[in-house]
Amino acid sequence: MRKFMRKFVLAGVLSTAGLGGSLPVLAQDLTPFQGVIDGQLKAFQDGDVRGAWAYASPMIQGLFGSPQNFGIMVQRGYPMVWDNARVEYLESEEASGSVFQKVRIYDEKGAAHDLLYQMTQGASGWRINGVRLLAKPDLGV
DSSP states (O other): OHHHHHHHOOBSBOOOOOOTTOOSSOGGGSOHHHHHHHHHHHHHHTTOHHHHHTTBOHHHHHHHOSHHHHHHHHHHHOHHHHSEEEEEEEEEEEETTEEEEEEEEEETTSOEEEEEEEEEEETTEEEEEEEEEOOOOOOOO
8 A cells, every 4th residue: 555655646746846947837827736736846846855845745744754755756756757847737627525637747858748646625725645647648550
């Protein structure tokens, strides 16, 4: 279960770095939960693991125990998040009290990676409760 949660998480994971300074969506156009994802990505971009950690839900923070552990997990398990070139917000849907936001992240080589962020709202606002890398679509004919 713990191994599954670490893979699902990103959280924080899910939260992300290297945005190259420009996001395809203006901050005022983001939903509140997209703004949280955006903030975490920016924190990773700036090398601010503690800042990125602040966007993780209490469940994610409890799972990893420290910003350092969280940062290592993201760097090793989600390199496209840790070091990315561009971010696009795709569709979102609400289910079971959470919002699931699909995000396309382009790595430094231009390859697209689709991730599903699970967002949860608590007393302190929206937080990232997990991230899952989605299977790449079959583009062959």
